[in-house]
Amino acid sequence: MAGTITEKILREHIIEGEAKAGCEVALKIDNTLTQDATGTMAYLQFEAIGIDRVKTQFSVSFVDHNTLQTDFKNADDHRFLESIAKRYGLYFSKPGNGICHQVFLERFAIPGNTLIGSDSHTPTAGGIGCFAMGAGGLDVACAMAGAPFRIKYPKIVGIHLTGRLKPWVSAKDVILEVLRLVDVKGNVGKVFEYFGEGVKTLSVPDRATITNMGTETGCTTSIFPSDEITYIFLKAQGREKDFRPLEADHDAVYDEIIEINLSQIEPMVALPHSPGSVKRVREVGPVKVDQVAIGSCTNSSLRDLKIVAKILDNKTIADNLHVFISPGSRQVVEHLIEDGDYIKLVRAGVRIMENACGACIGMGCAPASGSVSVRTFNRNFEGRSGTKDAKVYLVSPETAAATAIKGVLTDPRDLGDYPSITLPDKFIINDNMIVKPLSEEEAKKVEIVRGPNIKPLPSFEPISDTLEGNVLIKVGDNITTDHIMPAGAKILPLRSNIPEISKYVFEAVDPKFYEKARENNGGFIIGGENYGQGSSREHAALAPKYLGIKAVIVKSFARIHLANLINFGIVPLTFKNPSDYENISEGDRIVVEIGDLKGACVLKNITKGITIELEHTLSPLDAEILKAGGKLPWIKKQFQ
Ligand code: MIC
Ligand code: SF4
Numbered sequence: 001m002a003g004t005i006t007e008k009i010l011r012e013h014i015i016e017g018e019a020k021a022g023c024e025v026a027l028k029i030d031n032t033l034t035q036d037a038t039g040t041m042a043y044l045q046f047e048a049i050g051i052d053r054v055k056t057q058f059s060v061s062f063v064d065h066n067t068l069q070t071d072f073k074n075a076d077d078h079r080f081l082e083s084i085a086k087r088y089g090l091y092f093s094k095p096g097n098g099i100c101h102q103v104f105l106e107r108f109a110i111p112g113n114t115l116i117g118s119d120s121h122t123p124t125a126g127g128i129g130c131f132a133m134g135a136g137g138l139d140v141a142c143a144m145a146g147a148p149f150r151i152k153y154p155k156i157v158g159i160h161l162t163g164r165l166k167p168w169v170s171a172k173d174v175i176l177e178v179l180r181l182v183d184v185k186g187n188v189g190k191v192f193e194y195f196g197e198g199v200k201t202l203s204v205p206d207r208a209t210i211t212n213m214g215t216e217t218g219c220t221t222s223i224f225p226s227d228e229i230t231y232i233f234l235k236a237q238g239r240e241k242d243f244r245p246l247e248a249d250h251d252a253v254y255d256e257i258i259e260i261n262l263s264q265i266e267p268m269v270a271l272p273h274s275p276g277s278v279k280r281v282r283e284v285g286p287v288k289v290d291q292v293a294i295g296s297c298t299n300s301s302l303r304d305l306k307i308v309a310k311i312l313d314n315k316t317i318a319d320n321l322h323v324f325i326s327p328g329s330r331q332v333v334e335h336l337i338e339d340g341d342y343i344k345l346v347r348a349g350v351r352i353m354e355n356a357c358g359a360c361i362g363m364g365c366a367p368a369s370g371s372v373s374v375r376t377f378n379r380n381f382e383g384r385s386g387t388k389d390a391k392v393y394l395v396s397p398e399t400a401a402a403t404a405i406k407g408v409l410t411d412p413r414d415l416g417d418y419p420s421i422t423l424p425d426k427f428i429i430n431d432n433m434i435v436k437p438l439s440e441e442e443a444k445k446v447e448i449v450r451g452p453n454i455k456p457l458p459s460f461e462p463i464s465d466t467l468e469g470n471v472l473i474k475v476g477d478n479i480t481t482d483h484i485m486p487a488g489a490k491i492l493p494l495r496s497n498i499p500e501i502s503k504y505v506f507e508a509v510d511p512k513f514y515e516k517a518r519e520n521n522g523g524f525i526i527g528g529e530n531y532g533q534g535s536s537r538e539h540a541a542l543a544p545k546y547l548g549i550k551a552v553i554v555k556s557f558a559r560i561h562l563a564n565l566i567n568f569g570i571v572p573l574t575f576k577n578p579s580d581y582e583n584i585s586e587g588d589r590i591v592v593e594i595g596d597l598k599g600a601c602v603l604k605n606i607t608k609g610i611t612i613e614l615e616h617t618l619s620p621l622d623a624e625i626l627k628a629g630g631k632l633p634w635i636k637k638q639f640q
Contacts, residue, residue: 005247032143054089064356094433142635168418170396225247273382288408293375295327323348460630476528485537527552527554553592
């Protein structure tokens, strides 16, 4: 049967449901990944389900986000995660081994497999032809317990690549061009599948940069074929046995096609504060820059850092700025050292940080007040850098390096000849920071270590048919999970402590939100389009739930956040007529009749004396889960 890559992989993994766009399907999940900031919750939930060992082909637990150890909290979490991995049969990648997505791509990802990860950039593995999706921690816990993962069968958008990138233009510019075309909203339920001759000109790490930042479009995932280039990468990683060819058939039919001629792409930049505000670097002009940061799971591969080293070789960074580099993995660092690139970076004046998420999630390297930071990352949401009034621009490694030399946002083509780099036929393979799963017998003897930072999971009650309360906050379009539940060096260490972290919900949007939620005994959130875009952090649902949020009523939701709301028993509703958004204000008293959530609902605005029609996209199963008070009580029952 002819098909796209997506159809081929999904066909092999659908356990239940119809392969028709918009219909719910249950997928068998081959692999899972977690990172520390979402992982502690995911494993507390896995423990609560009560399974003795992970049931996937393999699962990996990484530590890459909370690596600053300013007190016991993060270190406690690391120790907990290591003991959990040993107890339940997972691989454990130690802090310092690298960013989960980069290490997963190098050492674990398998073409044709399904993967879910408790991190929204899990689609990075789509660069190798793996069907990889971000999910809430609870969904990952369920997959580890052997339960299928449910999604709406996607619409498949074919991105037809022709031509070849010109010198100084790289994969990051391709995904920025995609974002310029499709923006950060309106892509829920789509898979972006790349095909065409242009694909053959991109290496696996290039492809992974594109699928990584594809997350910012809000799609379910992005995927590339698995072809001879994939084989070369896997062979260089000593993993050729994991190769499997996987390409769309010539007569494959896509729901929509986007044409991109790689030869016509120029250096691009996403302006503050959205990855979708994309322009050509040339159009933006020479903005004065205070900081350049290179790294993150988007642009920290060996190729990316080698090109930066080549550009900075025998140069000095401009006087007016500071440069940080966070390599993606220890494999990348070992190569930079062996190949003599590390010294080039150090000599140029770069501050080389740990191979971890670091600056990308505000774990250090926060810019100065009101300053401009040019970064190779994937997100530039307001305040995410750790500095509320900083302006963050997103660019390619080439543009970042050119900017570092010139001191102003610079089109790298201004530097003259494009340096050439060579990548190894065989990467340095050193897995000594990956702890392998123990045998079943050994695993049973492991004691789980819980420090005082790990608080038990809160439990929630079934939901009644009528919800009543006050509107606690009304927000606009494109609210990110960073707005709802901020990250950064101060708040991230509280991820394993829901009562404590809930004090920071909406902190930057309304510093009084926590008090209001407490005084009103919970209530409602009203929002616009694309509510909950960005991170997969389930804390953006779990902490509001803990504060008594009953329902979130918006114009539209981002996919992972919608699933997280259902998982934690907050009712996600949308306006039937988006203009009704205007008919509710903060402080209004409202009553929502949800009944059994099988059909539409009605909202009575008691303060304004009006009635508003609401809708939802909940399947009967979602409704059942919600009414039970969330997925944990529901899944526990299934396994009993
Ligand atoms: C992010 O990039 O926002 C994060 C931090 O990696 C999150 C996960 C988290 O909040 O822990 C993500 O992308 O899902
Ligand atoms: Fe880490 Fe940033 Fe990637 Fe999130 S986007 S996984 S914080 S590097």
